[in-house]
Amino acid sequence: MYKFEEINLYQEKLDLKEFVKEVNIEEMDEPVNICDLSVLAKKYTTWLRFMPRVKPYYAVKCNDDGRIVKELANLGTGFDCASKNEIKLALEMGASPESIIFANPCKPASHLRYAKEKRIMTSTVDTEYEIYKIAKHYPESNLVIRFLCEAKDAQCPLGDKFGCNAEADAASLMLLAKSLSLSVTGISFHVGSGCNDFPAYNRAISIAKNLFKFGEMIGYNMKILDIGGGFPGADDDKFATIAEIVNASLEKYFPDENVEIISEPGRFFVASAYTLVCKIHAKRDVRSEKKADLRMYYINDGVYGSFNCILYDHQKVTAEHFLEENDNLQKFKTLIWGPSCDALDKITDDAYLPNLSCGDLIAFPNMGAYTVPIASPFNGFLVPKTLYFKAN
Ligand SMILES: Cc1ncc(COP(=O)(O)O)c(C=O)c1O
Known part of the structure:
Protein backbone atom coordinates (compact mmCIF):
# COMPACT_ATOMS: atom_id res chain seq x y z
CA MET A 1 0.00 0.00 0.00
CA TYR A 2 1.20 3.49 -0.75
CA LYS A 3 2.53 5.57 2.13
CA PHE A 4 2.29 9.33 2.47
CA GLU A 5 5.28 9.67 4.76
CA GLU A 6 7.70 7.79 2.50
CA ILE A 7 8.93 7.85 -1.06
CA ASN A 8 7.12 5.01 -2.84
CA LEU A 9 9.26 3.19 -5.38
CA TYR A 10 8.02 2.03 -8.77
CA GLN A 11 9.52 -0.09 -11.54
CA GLU A 12 9.94 1.45 -15.00
CA LYS A 13 6.73 3.46 -15.22
CA LEU A 14 4.48 5.17 -12.71
CA ASP A 15 1.08 3.82 -13.71
CA LEU A 16 -1.75 5.91 -12.33
CA LYS A 17 -4.34 3.30 -13.30
CA GLU A 18 -2.54 0.84 -11.02
CA PHE A 19 -2.53 3.45 -8.29
CA VAL A 20 -6.27 3.96 -8.63
CA LYS A 21 -6.91 0.21 -8.43
CA GLU A 22 -5.03 -0.05 -5.17
CA VAL A 23 -6.09 3.11 -3.45
CA ASN A 24 -8.99 3.18 -1.02
CA ILE A 25 -11.49 5.41 -2.83
CA GLU A 26 -13.36 6.18 0.38
CA GLU A 27 -10.18 7.71 1.73
CA MET A 28 -9.90 9.85 -1.38
CA ASP A 29 -12.44 12.33 -0.04
CA GLU A 30 -9.46 14.61 0.03
CA PRO A 31 -7.48 15.28 -3.16
CA VAL A 32 -4.07 13.68 -3.63
CA ASN A 33 -1.05 14.97 -5.47
CA ILE A 34 0.98 12.27 -7.12
CA CYS A 35 4.51 13.60 -7.24
CA ASP A 36 7.03 11.71 -9.36
CA LEU A 37 10.42 12.84 -8.08
CA ALA A 271 5.04 21.32 -13.61
CA SER A 272 5.10 17.81 -15.08
CA ALA A 273 6.22 16.14 -11.84
CA TYR A 274 2.70 16.39 -10.36
CA THR A 275 -0.63 14.83 -11.23
CA LEU A 276 -3.54 15.87 -9.07
CA VAL A 277 -6.15 13.18 -8.46
CA CYS A 278 -9.59 14.41 -7.40
CA LYS A 279 -12.86 12.68 -6.61
CA ILE A 280 -16.31 13.62 -7.85
CA HIS A 281 -18.57 13.98 -4.82
CA ALA A 282 -21.61 15.54 -6.46
CA LYS A 283 -23.10 15.78 -9.93
CA ARG A 284 -25.78 17.77 -11.73
CA ASP A 285 -27.16 17.36 -15.24
CA VAL A 286 -28.28 20.59 -16.87
CA ARG A 287 -31.18 19.75 -19.13
CA SER A 288 -32.69 21.55 -22.00
CA GLU A 289 -35.54 20.00 -23.96
CA LYS A 290 -35.41 17.10 -21.51
CA LYS A 291 -31.93 16.13 -22.63
CA ALA A 292 -28.82 16.17 -20.46
CA ASP A 293 -26.75 18.74 -22.34
CA LEU A 294 -24.13 19.57 -19.84
CA ARG A 295 -22.73 17.44 -17.09
CA MET A 296 -21.54 19.29 -14.03
CA TYR A 297 -19.23 17.58 -11.57
CA TYR A 298 -18.27 18.88 -8.15
CA ILE A 299 -14.84 17.71 -7.06
CA ASN A 300 -12.77 17.94 -3.89
CA ASP A 301 -10.24 20.59 -5.00
CA GLY A 302 -10.91 23.99 -6.55
CA VAL A 303 -9.65 27.46 -7.31
CA TYR A 304 -9.05 28.20 -3.63
CA GLY A 305 -6.88 25.08 -3.47
CA SER A 306 -4.58 23.69 -6.15
CA PHE A 307 -6.56 25.29 -8.98
CA ASN A 308 -5.59 28.74 -7.74
CA CYS A 309 -3.19 28.37 -10.68
CA ILE A 310 -6.14 29.13 -12.99
CA LEU A 311 -6.68 32.53 -11.38
CA TYR A 312 -3.13 33.57 -10.50
CA ASP A 313 -0.99 31.77 -13.04
CA HIS A 314 -3.52 31.71 -15.91
CA GLN A 315 -3.04 27.99 -16.39
CA LYS A 316 -5.30 25.88 -18.57
CA VAL A 317 -5.88 22.53 -16.91
CA THR A 318 -6.70 19.19 -18.53
CA ALA A 319 -9.09 16.67 -16.99
CA GLU A 320 -8.55 12.95 -17.57
CA HIS A 321 -10.84 10.14 -16.49
CA PHE A 322 -9.92 6.67 -15.28
CA LEU A 323 -12.59 4.61 -17.06
CA GLU A 324 -11.34 1.72 -19.18
CA GLU A 325 -9.69 2.92 -22.38
CA ASN A 326 -12.44 2.97 -24.97
CA ASP A 327 -12.61 5.40 -27.86
CA ASN A 328 -16.26 4.56 -28.34
CA LEU A 329 -17.29 5.97 -25.00
CA GLN A 330 -19.62 8.84 -25.64
CA LYS A 331 -18.17 12.15 -24.45
CA PHE A 332 -20.18 15.02 -23.05
CA LYS A 333 -19.50 18.68 -22.60
CA THR A 334 -18.51 18.94 -18.98
CA LEU A 335 -18.21 21.68 -16.42
CA ILE A 336 -16.12 20.95 -13.33
CA TRP A 337 -16.66 22.90 -10.12
CA GLY A 338 -14.48 23.08 -7.02
CA PRO A 339 -15.94 22.11 -3.63
CA SER A 340 -16.58 25.53 -2.05
CA CYS A 341 -19.93 27.32 -1.91
CA ASP A 342 -18.68 29.93 -4.33
CA ALA A 343 -19.55 30.16 -8.02
CA LEU A 344 -16.14 31.63 -8.81
CA ASP A 345 -14.83 28.18 -7.93
CA LYS A 346 -15.00 26.87 -11.50
CA ILE A 347 -12.17 24.68 -12.81
CA THR A 348 -13.17 24.25 -16.44
CA ASP A 349 -16.27 24.53 -18.58
CA ASP A 350 -14.89 23.07 -21.76
CA ALA A 351 -13.87 19.55 -20.83
CA TYR A 352 -15.26 16.59 -22.79
CA LEU A 353 -15.56 13.52 -20.60
CA PRO A 354 -17.60 10.32 -20.58
CA ASN A 355 -20.54 10.03 -18.24
CA LEU A 356 -18.94 9.82 -14.80
CA SER A 357 -20.52 9.09 -11.44
CA CYS A 358 -20.14 10.32 -7.90
CA GLY A 359 -17.13 8.49 -6.50
CA ASP A 360 -15.22 8.43 -9.80
CA LEU A 361 -11.77 9.97 -9.92
CA ILE A 362 -10.45 12.62 -12.31
CA ALA A 363 -6.74 13.27 -12.86
CA PHE A 364 -5.16 16.59 -13.79
CA PRO A 365 -1.61 16.24 -15.15
CA ASN A 366 1.10 18.94 -15.00
CA MET A 367 -0.06 20.43 -11.72
CA GLY A 368 3.31 20.99 -10.05
CA ALA A 369 3.96 24.66 -10.79
CA TYR A 370 2.44 27.57 -8.85
CA THR A 371 -0.13 25.35 -7.15
CA VAL A 372 1.16 23.83 -3.90
CA PRO A 373 2.52 26.93 -2.09
CA ILE A 374 -0.54 29.05 -2.82
CA ALA A 375 -3.42 26.64 -2.06
CA SER A 376 -5.68 27.42 0.92
CA PRO A 377 -8.27 25.27 2.76
CA PHE A 378 -11.10 27.76 2.14
CA ASN A 379 -14.55 26.64 3.25
CA GLY A 380 -12.97 23.77 5.19
CA PHE A 381 -11.84 21.82 2.13
CA LEU A 382 -8.32 20.62 2.75
CA VAL A 383 -5.46 21.14 0.32
CA PRO A 384 -4.17 17.90 -1.21
CA LYS A 385 -1.80 15.58 0.55
CA THR A 386 1.13 14.46 -1.57
CA LEU A 387 2.19 10.90 -2.34
CA TYR A 388 5.81 10.82 -3.49
CA PHE A 389 7.08 8.29 -6.01
CA LYS A 390 10.46 7.55 -7.50
CA ALA A 391 11.73 5.04 -10.03
CA ASN A 392 13.55 2.17 -8.36
C1 LIG B 1 12.59 36.50 -10.10
C2 LIG B 1 11.96 35.28 -10.67
N1 LIG B 1 12.77 34.29 -11.12
C3 LIG B 1 12.26 33.15 -11.62
C4 LIG B 1 10.92 32.93 -11.69
C5 LIG B 1 10.44 31.63 -12.24
O1 LIG B 1 9.87 31.77 -13.47
P1 LIG B 1 9.37 30.53 -14.33
O2 LIG B 1 8.54 29.67 -13.46
O3 LIG B 1 8.63 31.15 -15.44
O4 LIG B 1 10.57 29.80 -14.82
C6 LIG B 1 10.03 33.95 -11.28
C7 LIG B 1 8.59 33.76 -11.42
O5 LIG B 1 7.78 34.59 -11.13
C8 LIG B 1 10.57 35.15 -10.75
O6 LIG B 1 9.79 36.12 -10.29
Whole structure:
Protein backbone atom coordinates (compact mmCIF):
# COMPACT_ATOMS: atom_id res chain seq x y z
CA MET A 1 0.00 0.00 0.00
CA TYR A 2 1.20 3.49 -0.75
CA LYS A 3 2.53 5.57 2.13
CA PHE A 4 2.29 9.33 2.47
CA GLU A 5 5.28 9.67 4.76
CA GLU A 6 7.70 7.79 2.50
CA ILE A 7 8.93 7.85 -1.06
CA ASN A 8 7.12 5.01 -2.84
CA LEU A 9 9.26 3.19 -5.38
CA TYR A 10 8.02 2.03 -8.77
CA GLN A 11 9.52 -0.09 -11.54
CA GLU A 12 9.94 1.45 -15.00
CA LYS A 13 6.73 3.46 -15.22
CA LEU A 14 4.48 5.17 -12.71
CA ASP A 15 1.08 3.82 -13.71
CA LEU A 16 -1.75 5.91 -12.33
CA LYS A 17 -4.34 3.30 -13.30
CA GLU A 18 -2.54 0.84 -11.02
CA PHE A 19 -2.53 3.45 -8.29
CA VAL A 20 -6.27 3.96 -8.63
CA LYS A 21 -6.91 0.21 -8.43
CA GLU A 22 -5.03 -0.05 -5.17
CA VAL A 23 -6.09 3.11 -3.45
CA ASN A 24 -8.99 3.18 -1.02
CA ILE A 25 -11.49 5.41 -2.83
CA GLU A 26 -13.36 6.18 0.38
CA GLU A 27 -10.18 7.71 1.73
CA MET A 28 -9.90 9.85 -1.38
CA ASP A 29 -12.44 12.33 -0.04
CA GLU A 30 -9.46 14.61 0.03
CA PRO A 31 -7.48 15.28 -3.16
CA VAL A 32 -4.07 13.68 -3.63
CA ASN A 33 -1.05 14.97 -5.47
CA ILE A 34 0.98 12.27 -7.12
CA CYS A 35 4.51 13.60 -7.24
CA ASP A 36 7.03 11.71 -9.36
CA LEU A 37 10.42 12.84 -8.08
CA SER A 38 12.17 11.04 -10.95
CA VAL A 39 10.77 13.66 -13.32
CA LEU A 40 13.16 16.20 -11.77
CA ALA A 41 16.23 14.21 -12.82
CA LYS A 42 14.78 13.80 -16.33
CA LYS A 43 14.17 17.53 -16.60
CA TYR A 44 17.68 18.27 -15.37
CA THR A 45 19.09 15.93 -18.02
CA THR A 46 16.99 17.69 -20.67
CA TRP A 47 18.24 21.05 -19.43
CA LEU A 48 21.89 20.00 -19.59
CA ARG A 49 21.40 18.48 -23.01
CA PHE A 50 19.86 21.58 -24.55
CA MET A 51 21.54 24.41 -22.59
CA PRO A 52 24.76 22.98 -21.18
CA ARG A 53 26.28 26.40 -20.64
CA VAL A 54 23.43 27.70 -18.48
CA LYS A 55 23.31 26.65 -14.84
CA PRO A 56 19.74 26.46 -13.51
CA TYR A 57 18.96 28.05 -10.13
CA TYR A 58 15.53 26.60 -9.35
CA ALA A 59 12.99 29.31 -8.41
CA VAL A 60 11.78 28.00 -5.05
CA LYS A 61 8.57 30.07 -5.17
CA CYS A 62 7.24 27.80 -7.92
CA ASN A 63 6.88 24.82 -5.58
CA ASP A 64 8.52 24.97 -2.18
CA ASP A 65 7.92 21.35 -1.18
CA GLY A 66 11.00 20.27 0.79
CA ARG A 67 11.28 16.98 -1.11
CA ILE A 68 11.43 18.85 -4.42
CA VAL A 69 14.09 21.24 -3.13
CA LYS A 70 16.10 18.37 -1.65
CA GLU A 71 15.96 16.34 -4.85
CA LEU A 72 17.13 19.32 -6.90
CA ALA A 73 19.89 20.11 -4.39
CA ASN A 74 21.08 16.50 -4.73
CA LEU A 75 21.03 16.82 -8.51
CA GLY A 76 23.20 19.93 -8.23
CA THR A 77 20.99 22.83 -9.27
CA GLY A 78 21.34 26.21 -7.61
CA PHE A 79 18.39 28.08 -6.08
CA ASP A 80 16.66 31.38 -6.68
CA CYS A 81 15.22 32.45 -3.32
CA ALA A 82 12.90 35.39 -2.76
CA SER A 83 12.75 35.55 1.04
CA LYS A 84 14.36 34.56 4.32
CA ASN A 85 12.17 31.45 4.57
CA GLU A 86 13.05 30.27 1.07
CA ILE A 87 16.74 30.71 1.85
CA LYS A 88 16.27 28.79 5.11
CA LEU A 89 14.49 25.97 3.31
CA ALA A 90 17.11 25.70 0.56
CA LEU A 91 19.92 25.57 3.13
CA GLU A 92 18.07 22.97 5.22
CA MET A 93 17.56 20.82 2.15
CA GLY A 94 21.28 20.76 1.43
CA ALA A 95 21.96 23.77 -0.80
CA SER A 96 25.23 25.56 -0.18
CA PRO A 97 25.19 29.36 0.35
CA GLU A 98 27.16 29.81 -2.89
CA SER A 99 24.43 28.01 -4.83
CA ILE A 100 21.75 30.52 -3.80
CA ILE A 101 20.91 33.84 -5.44
CA PHE A 102 18.65 36.23 -3.52
CA ALA A 103 16.70 37.16 -6.62
CA ASN A 104 13.87 39.25 -5.22
CA PRO A 105 14.71 42.84 -6.24
CA CYS A 106 12.67 44.25 -3.31
CA LYS A 107 13.79 42.67 -0.04
CA PRO A 108 12.73 43.40 3.53
CA ALA A 109 15.79 44.58 5.51
CA SER A 110 15.50 41.73 8.04
CA HIS A 111 15.63 39.19 5.17
CA LEU A 112 18.73 40.91 3.87
CA ARG A 113 20.35 40.68 7.30
CA TYR A 114 19.50 36.97 7.34
CA ALA A 115 21.14 36.58 3.93
CA LYS A 116 24.22 38.26 5.39
CA GLU A 117 24.23 35.91 8.39
CA LYS A 118 24.04 32.92 6.02
CA ARG A 119 26.60 34.34 3.59
CA ILE A 120 24.29 34.45 0.58
CA MET A 121 26.52 36.71 -1.45
CA THR A 122 24.58 37.49 -4.62
CA SER A 123 21.47 39.70 -4.68
CA THR A 124 19.37 41.15 -7.45
CA VAL A 125 18.55 44.88 -7.43
CA ASP A 126 16.66 47.18 -9.78
CA THR A 127 16.18 50.47 -7.89
CA GLU A 128 18.37 53.02 -6.15
CA TYR A 129 16.44 52.42 -2.90
CA GLU A 130 17.46 48.76 -2.87
CA ILE A 131 21.07 49.77 -3.48
CA TYR A 132 20.99 52.15 -0.49
CA LYS A 133 19.37 49.38 1.59
CA ILE A 134 22.10 46.93 0.64
CA ALA A 135 24.79 49.54 1.39
CA LYS A 136 23.30 49.84 4.88
CA HIS A 137 22.59 46.19 5.73
CA TYR A 138 24.86 44.02 3.62
CA PRO A 139 27.51 46.03 1.77
CA GLU A 140 29.61 42.92 1.10
CA SER A 141 26.92 41.69 -1.36
CA ASN A 142 27.59 41.08 -5.01
CA LEU A 143 24.91 42.93 -6.95
CA VAL A 144 23.17 41.77 -10.09
CA ILE A 145 21.28 44.54 -11.88
CA ARG A 146 17.91 43.41 -13.23
CA PHE A 147 16.63 45.24 -16.28
CA LEU A 148 13.30 45.06 -18.03
CA CYS A 149 12.92 43.24 -21.32
CA GLU A 150 9.47 41.84 -21.59
CA ALA A 151 8.12 39.13 -23.84
CA LYS A 152 5.31 40.36 -26.08
CA ASP A 153 3.32 37.32 -24.98
CA ALA A 154 3.69 35.64 -21.60
CA GLN A 155 1.34 33.70 -19.34
CA CYS A 156 2.36 35.88 -16.39
CA PRO A 157 4.14 39.11 -17.30
CA LEU A 158 6.37 40.53 -14.56
CA GLY A 159 7.46 43.78 -16.19
CA ASP A 160 4.99 46.11 -14.45
CA LYS A 161 6.58 45.22 -11.16
CA PHE A 162 10.27 44.55 -11.73
CA GLY A 163 13.25 45.50 -13.85
CA CYS A 164 14.91 48.87 -14.32
CA ASN A 165 14.88 50.61 -17.67
CA ALA A 166 17.99 49.33 -19.47
CA GLU A 167 18.65 52.60 -21.29
CA ALA A 168 17.61 55.21 -18.75
CA ASP A 169 18.44 53.62 -15.40
CA ALA A 170 20.80 50.64 -15.46
CA ALA A 171 23.98 52.68 -15.95
CA SER A 172 23.11 55.15 -13.19
CA LEU A 173 22.35 52.27 -10.81
CA MET A 174 25.82 50.88 -11.49
CA LEU A 175 27.37 54.32 -10.95
CA LEU A 176 25.45 54.72 -7.69
CA ALA A 177 26.68 51.30 -6.52
CA LYS A 178 30.21 52.37 -7.43
CA SER A 179 29.89 55.62 -5.46
CA LEU A 180 28.80 53.57 -2.42
CA SER A 181 31.78 51.18 -2.86
CA LEU A 182 29.46 48.24 -3.59
CA SER A 183 30.35 45.45 -5.94
CA VAL A 184 28.33 44.81 -9.12
CA THR A 185 29.07 41.41 -10.63
CA GLY A 186 26.25 40.75 -13.05
CA ILE A 187 23.16 41.55 -15.05
CA SER A 188 19.79 39.80 -15.06
CA PHE A 189 16.36 39.88 -16.67
CA HIS A 190 13.15 37.85 -16.64
CA VAL A 191 11.15 37.91 -19.87
CA GLY A 192 7.95 36.81 -18.08
CA SER A 193 6.72 33.47 -16.79
CA GLY A 194 5.36 31.12 -19.44
CA CYS A 195 7.08 33.07 -22.23
CA ASN A 196 5.52 32.63 -25.65
CA ASP A 197 7.72 35.14 -27.46
CA PHE A 198 10.97 33.23 -27.70
CA PRO A 199 13.06 35.93 -29.48
CA ALA A 200 12.62 37.98 -26.27
CA TYR A 201 15.59 36.02 -24.88
CA ASN A 202 17.74 37.16 -27.78
CA ARG A 203 16.65 40.79 -27.36
CA ALA A 204 17.41 40.65 -23.65
CA ILE A 205 20.82 38.98 -24.05
CA SER A 206 21.90 41.61 -26.56
CA ILE A 207 20.90 44.40 -24.14
CA ALA A 208 22.70 42.60 -21.31
CA LYS A 209 25.85 42.66 -23.40
CA ASN A 210 25.78 46.47 -23.53
CA LEU A 211 25.24 46.68 -19.78
CA PHE A 212 28.14 44.28 -19.24
CA LYS A 213 30.34 46.56 -21.31
CA PHE A 214 29.29 49.59 -19.27
CA GLY A 215 29.98 47.76 -15.99
CA GLU A 216 33.43 46.76 -17.21
CA MET A 217 34.10 50.29 -18.42
CA ILE A 218 33.57 51.69 -14.92
CA GLY A 219 35.84 49.04 -13.45
CA TYR A 220 33.57 46.21 -12.39
CA ASN A 221 34.51 42.57 -12.86
CA MET A 222 31.31 41.49 -14.61
CA LYS A 223 31.01 37.73 -14.40
CA ILE A 224 27.34 36.67 -14.11
CA LEU A 225 24.60 36.81 -16.69
CA ASP A 226 21.27 35.62 -15.25
CA ILE A 227 18.70 34.90 -17.97
CA GLY A 228 15.79 34.44 -15.53
CA GLY A 229 12.89 32.04 -16.01
CA GLY A 230 9.98 31.76 -18.42
CA PHE A 231 10.64 28.25 -19.74
CA PRO A 232 7.71 25.89 -20.42
CA GLY A 233 6.72 23.23 -17.92
CA ALA A 234 5.55 20.30 -19.98
CA ASP A 235 6.54 21.04 -23.55
CA ASP A 236 10.16 20.02 -24.15
CA ASP A 237 9.90 20.82 -27.89
CA LYS A 238 9.18 24.44 -27.02
CA PHE A 239 12.04 24.32 -24.56
CA ALA A 240 14.38 23.05 -27.28
CA THR A 241 13.37 25.98 -29.49
CA ILE A 242 14.07 28.48 -26.71
CA ALA A 243 17.39 26.77 -26.00
CA GLU A 244 18.43 27.15 -29.63
CA ILE A 245 17.73 30.90 -29.46
CA VAL A 246 19.50 31.31 -26.12
CA ASN A 247 22.56 29.30 -27.22
CA ALA A 248 22.92 31.28 -30.44
CA SER A 249 22.63 34.59 -28.54
CA LEU A 250 25.17 33.52 -25.96
CA GLU A 251 27.58 32.50 -28.67
CA LYS A 252 27.14 35.87 -30.35
CA TYR A 253 27.13 38.21 -27.34
CA PHE A 254 28.88 36.22 -24.59
CA PRO A 255 31.46 34.01 -26.29
CA ASP A 256 33.77 34.37 -23.28
CA GLU A 257 33.39 31.10 -21.37
CA ASN A 258 34.53 32.85 -18.18
CA VAL A 259 31.17 34.59 -17.93
CA GLU A 260 28.97 32.42 -15.76
CA ILE A 261 25.53 32.05 -17.33
CA ILE A 262 22.78 31.21 -14.87
CA SER A 263 18.98 31.11 -15.01
CA GLU A 264 16.01 30.87 -12.66
CA PRO A 265 13.63 28.22 -14.01
CA GLY A 266 10.62 27.32 -11.88
CA ARG A 267 7.83 25.87 -14.00
CA PHE A 268 10.29 23.95 -16.22
CA PHE A 269 11.33 21.60 -13.42
CA VAL A 270 8.16 20.92 -11.46
CA ALA A 271 5.04 21.32 -13.61
CA SER A 272 5.10 17.81 -15.08
CA ALA A 273 6.22 16.14 -11.84
CA TYR A 274 2.70 16.39 -10.36
CA THR A 275 -0.63 14.83 -11.23
CA LEU A 276 -3.54 15.87 -9.07
CA VAL A 277 -6.15 13.18 -8.46
CA CYS A 278 -9.59 14.41 -7.40
CA LYS A 279 -12.86 12.68 -6.61
CA ILE A 280 -16.31 13.62 -7.85
CA HIS A 281 -18.57 13.98 -4.82
CA ALA A 282 -21.61 15.54 -6.46
CA LYS A 283 -23.10 15.78 -9.93
CA ARG A 284 -25.78 17.77 -11.73
CA ASP A 285 -27.16 17.36 -15.24
CA VAL A 286 -28.28 20.59 -16.87
CA ARG A 287 -31.18 19.75 -19.13
CA SER A 288 -32.69 21.55 -22.00
CA GLU A 289 -35.54 20.00 -23.96
CA LYS A 290 -35.41 17.10 -21.51
CA LYS A 291 -31.93 16.13 -22.63
CA ALA A 292 -28.82 16.17 -20.46
CA ASP A 293 -26.75 18.74 -22.34
CA LEU A 294 -24.13 19.57 -19.84
CA ARG A 295 -22.73 17.44 -17.09
CA MET A 296 -21.54 19.29 -14.03
CA TYR A 297 -19.23 17.58 -11.57
CA TYR A 298 -18.27 18.88 -8.15
CA ILE A 299 -14.84 17.71 -7.06
CA ASN A 300 -12.77 17.94 -3.89
CA ASP A 301 -10.24 20.59 -5.00
CA GLY A 302 -10.91 23.99 -6.55
CA VAL A 303 -9.65 27.46 -7.31
CA TYR A 304 -9.05 28.20 -3.63
CA GLY A 305 -6.88 25.08 -3.47
CA SER A 306 -4.58 23.69 -6.15
CA PHE A 307 -6.56 25.29 -8.98
CA ASN A 308 -5.59 28.74 -7.74
CA CYS A 309 -3.19 28.37 -10.68
CA ILE A 310 -6.14 29.13 -12.99
CA LEU A 311 -6.68 32.53 -11.38
CA TYR A 312 -3.13 33.57 -10.50
CA ASP A 313 -0.99 31.77 -13.04
CA HIS A 314 -3.52 31.71 -15.91
CA GLN A 315 -3.04 27.99 -16.39
CA LYS A 316 -5.30 25.88 -18.57
CA VAL A 317 -5.88 22.53 -16.91
CA THR A 318 -6.70 19.19 -18.53
CA ALA A 319 -9.09 16.67 -16.99
CA GLU A 320 -8.55 12.95 -17.57
CA HIS A 321 -10.84 10.14 -16.49
CA PHE A 322 -9.92 6.67 -15.28
CA LEU A 323 -12.59 4.61 -17.06
CA GLU A 324 -11.34 1.72 -19.18
CA GLU A 325 -9.69 2.92 -22.38
CA ASN A 326 -12.44 2.97 -24.97
CA ASP A 327 -12.61 5.40 -27.86
CA ASN A 328 -16.26 4.56 -28.34
CA LEU A 329 -17.29 5.97 -25.00
CA GLN A 330 -19.62 8.84 -25.64
CA LYS A 331 -18.17 12.15 -24.45
CA PHE A 332 -20.18 15.02 -23.05
CA LYS A 333 -19.50 18.68 -22.60
CA THR A 334 -18.51 18.94 -18.98
CA LEU A 335 -18.21 21.68 -16.42
CA ILE A 336 -16.12 20.95 -13.33
CA TRP A 337 -16.66 22.90 -10.12
CA GLY A 338 -14.48 23.08 -7.02
CA PRO A 339 -15.94 22.11 -3.63
CA SER A 340 -16.58 25.53 -2.05
CA CYS A 341 -19.93 27.32 -1.91
CA ASP A 342 -18.68 29.93 -4.33
CA ALA A 343 -19.55 30.16 -8.02
CA LEU A 344 -16.14 31.63 -8.81
CA ASP A 345 -14.83 28.18 -7.93
CA LYS A 346 -15.00 26.87 -11.50
CA ILE A 347 -12.17 24.68 -12.81
CA THR A 348 -13.17 24.25 -16.44
CA ASP A 349 -16.27 24.53 -18.58
CA ASP A 350 -14.89 23.07 -21.76
CA ALA A 351 -13.87 19.55 -20.83
CA TYR A 352 -15.26 16.59 -22.79
CA LEU A 353 -15.56 13.52 -20.60
CA PRO A 354 -17.60 10.32 -20.58
CA ASN A 355 -20.54 10.03 -18.24
CA LEU A 356 -18.94 9.82 -14.80
CA SER A 357 -20.52 9.09 -11.44
CA CYS A 358 -20.14 10.32 -7.90
CA GLY A 359 -17.13 8.49 -6.50
CA ASP A 360 -15.22 8.43 -9.80
CA LEU A 361 -11.77 9.97 -9.92
CA ILE A 362 -10.45 12.62 -12.31
CA ALA A 363 -6.74 13.27 -12.86
CA PHE A 364 -5.16 16.59 -13.79
CA PRO A 365 -1.61 16.24 -15.15
CA ASN A 366 1.10 18.94 -15.00
CA MET A 367 -0.06 20.43 -11.72
CA GLY A 368 3.31 20.99 -10.05
CA ALA A 369 3.96 24.66 -10.79
CA TYR A 370 2.44 27.57 -8.85
CA THR A 371 -0.13 25.35 -7.15
CA VAL A 372 1.16 23.83 -3.90
CA PRO A 373 2.52 26.93 -2.09
CA ILE A 374 -0.54 29.05 -2.82
CA ALA A 375 -3.42 26.64 -2.06
CA SER A 376 -5.68 27.42 0.92
CA PRO A 377 -8.27 25.27 2.76
CA PHE A 378 -11.10 27.76 2.14
CA ASN A 379 -14.55 26.64 3.25
CA GLY A 380 -12.97 23.77 5.19
CA PHE A 381 -11.84 21.82 2.13
CA LEU A 382 -8.32 20.62 2.75
CA VAL A 383 -5.46 21.14 0.32
CA PRO A 384 -4.17 17.90 -1.21
CA LYS A 385 -1.80 15.58 0.55
CA THR A 386 1.13 14.46 -1.57
CA LEU A 387 2.19 10.90 -2.34
CA TYR A 388 5.81 10.82 -3.49
CA PHE A 389 7.08 8.29 -6.01
CA LYS A 390 10.46 7.55 -7.50
CA ALA A 391 11.73 5.04 -10.03
CA ASN A 392 13.55 2.17 -8.36
C1 LIG B 1 12.59 36.50 -10.10
C2 LIG B 1 11.96 35.28 -10.67
N1 LIG B 1 12.77 34.29 -11.12
C3 LIG B 1 12.26 33.15 -11.62
C4 LIG B 1 10.92 32.93 -11.69
C5 LIG B 1 10.44 31.63 -12.24
O1 LIG B 1 9.87 31.77 -13.47
P1 LIG B 1 9.37 30.53 -14.33
O2 LIG B 1 8.54 29.67 -13.46
O3 LIG B 1 8.63 31.15 -15.44
O4 LIG B 1 10.57 29.80 -14.82
C6 LIG B 1 10.03 33.95 -11.28
C7 LIG B 1 8.59 33.76 -11.42
O5 LIG B 1 7.78 34.59 -11.13
C8 LIG B 1 10.57 35.15 -10.75
O6 LIG B 1 9.79 36.12 -10.29
